[in-house]
Amino acid sequence: MKILLFGAMGQLGTELQDTMSTLGKVAAYDIHNLNLEHTGVLKETIRLYRPDVIVNASAYTAVDQAEREKEKAFHVNGEIPGLLAEETAKLNAILIHYSTDYVFDGSKGAPYVETDVPHPLGAYGSSKLAGEEAVRAGKADYLILRTSWVYSRSRSSFVTKVLEWSRKQDVMNVVDDQVSNPTWARRLAIVTARLLEMDPDFLRERRGLYHVVGNGYASRLDWARKILELDPNKNEQKVREILPARTSDFPTPAQRPLFSALDCSLFQSTFGIPLPRWEDDLQLAMTV
Numbered sequence: 001m002k003i004l005l006f007g008a009m010g011q012l013g014t015e016l017q018d019t020m021s022t023l024g025k026v027a028a029y030d031i032h033n034l035n036l037e038h039t040g041v042l043k044e045t046i047r048l049y050r051p052d053v054i055v056n057a058s059a060y061t062a063v064d065q066a067e068r069e070k071e072k073a074f075h076v077n078g079e080i081p082g083l084l085a086e087e088t089a090k091l092n093a094i095l096i097h098y099s100t101d102y103v104f105d106g107s108k109g110a111p112y113v114e115t116d117v118p119h120p121l122g123a124y125g126s127s128k129l130a131g132e133e134a135v136r137a138g139k140a141d142y143l144i145l146r147t148s149w150v151y152s153r154s155r156s157s158f159v160t161k162v163l164e165w166s167r168k169q170d171v172m173n174v175v176d177d178q179v180s181n182p183t184w185a186r187r188l189a190i191v192t193a194r195l196l197e198m199d200p201d202f203l204r205e206r207r208g209l210y211h212v213v214g215n216g217y218a219s220r221l222d223w224a225r226k227i228l229e230l231d232p233n234k235n236e237q238k239v240r241e242i243l244p245a246r247t248s249d250f251p252t253p254a255q256r257p258l259f260s261a262l263d264c265s266l267f268q269s270t271f272g273i274p275l276p277r278w279e280d281d282l283q284l285a286m287t288v
């Protein structure tokens, strides 16, 4: 199997390079050797390599900055996935693309399912929704995996930040009114590899959009507390107290959904791939 990976140096892309390495020949690109905004080069790269699968882990993920750089965010997140889908269809390949819980406004009050109507609150969520729509509108066989609160230990993430703050601050204030599913980038990469081990026709028949996250959900405060509890170098922590705060205490350019947990029942019943509880994956992530 020939796989073309974009976004190879991101949180997810880095893990995908590992988990997909046993599946076949992986050509991995990141912004430093292929900026997806250079669409001519992008198309030529795809046409020359002729992949069986395109995995797009690249994205403009700077949620606040996207409010100032809407055009760029929409180009990378909204338009380029459509172009990838077009090229995928021409080659009769399969496209794996990722999206976000930020397509929702958080007003449902219960975990979102795939049929819930999206209503993004900011430019990042809107641009990612445009990308989903562009992929779905084309003729490609695709799987869009919508995920949430992705973290890794090797790239800057909420987990690395909490550990960093805990070494510097006596008291930490963390919001308790944002709730979603902490998702280990490696888990998402393992799940992707397991999908690609399946019969391609089985995947083609099940083309569509699926929610894939760490099982269960938590507030950012719960998540931060768990990170500190599972910290393998607890003795380095300076923090004595961790206090609940409100999102409104930390004004940001982009508004975030408050309750954006995703329900993964459809994914699990369709593909039979288990999604461990977020706490169990966090525990593993803290030991590797």
Ligand SMILES: NC(=O)c1ccc[n+]([C@@H]2O[C@H](COP(=O)([O-])OP(=O)(O)OC[C@H]3O[C@@H](n4cnc5c(N)ncnc54)[C@H](OP(=O)(O)O)[C@@H]3O)[C@@H](O)[C@H]2O)c1
Pocket (backbone or CB within 6 Å): 006, 007, 008, 009, 010, 011, 012, 013, 030, 031, 034, 035, 036, 037, 056, 057, 058, 059, 060, 061, 076, 098, 099, 100, 101, 128, 147, 148, 149, 150, 151, 155
């Ligand atoms: N992180 C989260 O909490 C989260 C939550 C829900 C969904 N997701 C989705 O999950 C997927 C993976 O996210 P992630 O956390 O791995 O993101 P990430 O760490 O920010 O990785 C994205 C990668 O894409 C690259 N990139 C950006 N613009 C590009 C361009 N024009 N051409 C080529 N590469 C470009 C980035 O390079 P630079 O770093 O140099 O810009 C980065 O290496 C994305 O689709 C994201 O929207 C993420």
